[in-house]
Amino acid sequence: MKKVFTRPRSLKDIPTHYCPGCTHGIVHRLVAEVIDELEIFDRTIGVAPVGCSVFAYNYFDCDMFQASHGRAPAVATGIKRVLPDRVVFTYQGDGDLAAIGTGEIVHAAARGEKFTVIFINNAIYAMTGGQMAPTTLLGQKTTTTPYGRDKEVNGYPVKIAEMLSVLDGTAYAARVSVHDPAHVIKAKKAIKRAFEVQLANLGFSIVEVLSACPTNWGLPPAEALKWLAENMIPYYPLGEHKKPAEVG
């Protein structure tokens, strides 16, 4: 019998610690499938963040680094400068990338560092108990915005894909979502392109993935996906915000 669906080689066969309905798992799988399809597993090095996905290094079966909070782009810079023929990716949450690590991500992009960033935007600091993230929507309730995020107090949500796309060092910047199968397929395409951009040495590549956190949003998994589609997508438009001519 022909096997049509199997676990990607790049992911270990172990249970993850993610909550039921968390989309971190889907994104892990997409990244792993892309690594398998591009046949780069043996020369890929991943950098895991601080946040819910801190244990990503246990699930990806390639060589991995664990970086301190927000610093994955600097760590990846060090790795890639030493090993320019390897494929390097970081996997970062929105607290990690858009708050404490803003400096590192902006300058890695500006330098055109040739690695790929998988950026999980779940509009919240999940691991530390559901606090406001820079990406938290206006009006969204979190443990540190109990009355809803107020622009007068906390300012506006940060649109990372758009922000980084204006930098000349950024070769590819896309925003995708994983709230339904059709979008999951599109998300995988974008992730694959981002890796291809790296393989072609074109510059910095980032895919922002709108992701659900049912636990900290206080919603059942299915409703969390619905909330994502209805509230996040209007504020965070999907699409390829920047792409080099070569990858069409």
Added chain:
Amino acid sequence: MAKILMKGNEAIGEGAVRAGCRYFFGYPITPQSELPHYLAKRLPEVGGVYLQSESETAAINMVYGAAGAGARVMTSSSGPGISLMQEGISYLAGAELPCVIVNMIRGGPGLGNIAPAQSDYFQATKGGGHGDYRVIVLAPASVQEIIDLMQVAFDLADRYRNPVMVAGDGILGQMMEPVELGEEKEIQIPPRPWAATGRMGGEKKLINSLYIVPEELEQHNLKLARKYALIAEREQRWEEYRLGGAKLVLVAFGTAARICKAVVDRCREEGLAVGLIRPITLWPFPQKAFEPVIGEAERFLVVEMNLGQMVEDVRLTVNGRRPVYFYGRCGGMLPVAADVVREVKKLYGGEGQ
């Protein structure tokens, strides 16, 4: 071989290149900037990479990435920049990665000033960052010694898979002295089977300092503690200067030790039995240097360019067996030899106690 005139900061750069360092990540700060200037020119000549980071936080994390990927790598800074690097240094120590960090110490706290000081002794030797860890700290006192110690620094970092700090000050960085560079040797960097360089058909490697299970973190901490104990036993380094028969022993490192050598000479000329212990490793502190002299020495005088930091390690070492005194200047002011001589005369023979 002919001697050439070299500036301290540039000597660090040349010493590093000769020790096989090919990667430098850093952010400008006075009084160490001639070092990055030098390496920006020199590293591309030897096929290396010089990269100016956007901050010290980024620099030390680039070092983390490069070290974990198997490179001989270095960064440098001064006071405020080293403070920003402390998070990364803690991670490097936790993940057991070798690297060299240069601190050309300036006056603090806060923005302080750019004048030479030794006020980062606590920060260098007592951790600085979070958690139970140690960093090997080397303190050269001349431009020649800088050249020689850079090789030692990279070798120690590799041998123990641990960050090594080279601590100097603005004077040492800025002054020019004749140095002998010696033959340029082909450096064999020891194999790094633990480095995460992509599996390339091999086992998976992980560079990490996270141990979420308390039992596992305790085991990791205890393993590190055994390593630190081994370093403390094996790697104490110091210089002795005219210690024979000394009744009063000066203790000073780096620039302060150079001044103290002049003090020792003057005192000896006047018939006072004064000698000097100059710690070269600030951590591990060279406790072994004290045991042979403690019988004869009646008292110790610690001279520092701060308000009294290393004096605590001397007190711990002497452990109440002899009185330990302190003289220091801070804020970029130097202990002048005449003032130290006056201090010695006050203490020598027990007067002024």
